[in-house]
Amino acid sequence: MKTPKISEAVVRRLPVYLRCLQLLQDLNIRTVSSYELGQKLDMNPAQIRKDLAYFGEFGRKGIGYEVDYLVEKIKQILKLDRSVNVALVGAGHLGIALSNYNRYTKEKLSIAAIFDTDPEKIGTLVGSLTIQHIDELERSVQEHDIRIGMITVPAPYAQGVADRLVQAGVKGILNFAPVSLLVPPDVHLRSADVTTELHALAYYIQE
Numbered sequence: 001m002k003t004p005k006i007s008e009a010v011v012r013r014l015p016v017y018l019r020c021l022q023l024l025q026d027l028n029i030r031t032v033s034s035y036e037l038g039q040k041l042d043m044n045p046a047q048i049r050k051d052l053a054y055f056g057e058f059g060r061k062g063i064g065y066e067v068d069y070l071v072e073k074i075k076q077i078l079k080l081d082r083s084v085n086v087a088l089v090g091a092g093h094l095g096i097a098l099s100n101y102n103r104y105t106k107e108k109l110s111i112a113a114i115f116d117t118d119p120e121k122i123g124t125l126v127g128s129l130t131i132q133h134i135d136e137l138e139r140s141v142q143e144h145d146i147r148i149g150m151i152t153v154p155a156p157y158a159q160g161v162a163d164r165l166v167q168a169g170v171k172g173i174l175n176f177a178p179v180s181l182l183v184p185p186d187v188h189l190r191s192a193d194v195t196t197e198l199h200a201l202a203y204y205i206q207e
């Protein structure tokens with residue numbers, strides 16, 4: 001099935017639905033209505049129905065959505081029904097924590113290679129992965145068909161790492177370094193930053 005081009009806002013909401021539905025699966029809940037999903041996610045049920053209707057008629061009147069079916073459909077839409085290999089660059093405190101989390105994930109999306117420049121770290125194991133020198137990046141991206149790069153290096157090195165990931169053929173980058181990066185228009189860049197989130201929260205909690 002060829003999926004239609006969908007807005008970024010919808011692409012961002014689909015993983016939220018997916019995670020909620022997978023929690024329902026864990027509880028052996030077979031069907032769910034848009035109203036119940038809306039309650040769990042603190043979202044408008046009409047918005048949820050609209051988002052999901054965009055990809056086909058998943059729900060049934062009076063029954064709602066079949067959880068297993070919807071999980072599979074959303075995975076298909078997000079292209080999570082096939083393997084997505086991720087490279088992690090920077091095997092420091094944050095990089096190792098993220099790699100350890102990776103070992104418990106049920107998804108086909110997983111960290112397939114880890115890189116660093118520190119000679120003391122290269123050759124050591126993180127779970128089942130051996131930390132490789134950054135110079136192995138290009139070869140490894142080809143070998144493992146890596147599509148996404150995660151950057152967990154200190155800020156001054158992040159742009160250089162992004163450039164290498166792009167050069168190697170990576171099409172998505174998740175940047176954790178506290179710096180704005182430049183990438184070509186065909187590369188999707190997202191940033192995750194606990195500090196800016198805390199700064200924004202600080203505004204709301206003052207007396």
Ligand SMILES: NC(=O)c1ccc[n+]([C@@H]2O[C@H](COP(=O)([O-])OP(=O)(O)OC[C@H]3O[C@@H](n4cnc5c(N)ncnc54)[C@H](O)[C@@H]3O)[C@@H](O)[C@H]2O)c1
Nearest residue numbers: 090091092093094116117118152153154155177192193194
């Ligand atoms: N987004 C967030 O919420 C968040 C939270 C914590 C830390 N951070 C950021 O994540 C980054 C890593 O933090 P940390 O605490 O893990 O640091 P760390 O010093 O423990 O680890 C950084 C690692 O990057 C490696 N490195 C340095 N230059 C490299 C290069 N050019 N190529 C490959 N590897 C290289 C280092 O050898 C080291 O192993 C920093 O930029 C930090 O500011 C972000």
